Amino acid sequence: MMDNNDRRSEDFKPSRRTWAPFVAAIGTALTITLMAVVVYYCLKSDQVLPVRSISRLPRTVFPSLYVLDIQAYFPLADDEVSEQFNFTFDGRVAIKLRCVNETSNITMHALHISINESSLSLVRSSDGLAIPFASPAFKSDPFSEMVTFHFLSNLLAEENYVLTIEYAGKLPDDLRGFYRTSYMKDGSKRWLLITQFQPTYARRALPCFDEPDFKAVFNVSLTHPASTIALSNMPAVSVQTLG
Incomplete structure (x- = not known):
């Protein structure tokens, strides 16, 4: 048997069907707001942000x-x-x-x-x-x-x-x-x-x-200075001391 408090709790229990459209509406509103802010600042600013090129060297x-x-x-x-x-x-x-x-x-x-x-x-x-x-x-x-x-x-x-x-x-x-x-x-x-x-x-x-x-x-x-050593992954062809 259910008392009155239990009945009120059951009456006000939200369902997934109630919340899902509400959450979706909030998400859509936030997305539209962010897009509007980005577009506004892009139109307002004259600065062009550089994007690193991924182009390859010419084969000439x-x-x-x-x-x-x-x-x-x-x-x-x-x-x-x-x-x-x-x-x-x-x-x-x-x-x-x-x-x-x-x-x-x-x-x-x-x-x-x-x-x-x-x-x-x-x-x-x-x-x-x-x-x-x-x-x-x-x-x-x-x-x-x-x-x-x-x-x-x-x-x-x-x-x-x-x-x-x-x-x-x-x-x-x-x-x-x-x-x-x-x-x-x-x-x-x-x-x-x-x-x-x-x-x-x-x-x-x-x-x-x-x-x-x-x-x-x-x-x-x-x-390089005479007191230092130079090393390579190949043997030295010649070494010359500069006066």
Whole structure:
């Protein structure tokens, strides 16, 4: 037998059929409100938010050889950090290229490096002809992590060229590209400079074609203090002491 209190509880017990449309209505109202807010601010603001491009490099030129020279500026111990030894590096790269489709520009990867425009040169290998650069000579796109060099005349198909670039960069501590890390010895912090180019970090150390389709040979020269050691995954061809 049910008393009066039990009967009232049963009378006011909500059913799923009662709540379901109500919850759905709230969800729809919130969605419409959020969409209206987003549209309002997009129309109100003139700012265009950048979206990183996932485009691939053009298949107009292919590298076969990089001749790379690097000199880094870093302290041998933590207490020697100065304006001169400030975790930066200078680079010079000469890239031997094969043009497969006629083009008036070359696009490659480059990120967080400063290119010296006055140092740029492009020479046709068959006759030594210097190809003139346009003005400006290049345009960088940090969102696609690419740089495009522009020329006043076309590169011809089936011809070889050498593109030379001087540039500068910083030695960060983010484990990417050409970076710095440290260890302790005799109570003093010592520094290591390391490269990590996989999967897409070579572009932080030099302008290059940083995709698997663009494999090439590297000839690397590294200038470093005589008291430090340079190691590579290949044996050294020669070692020279600078006066």
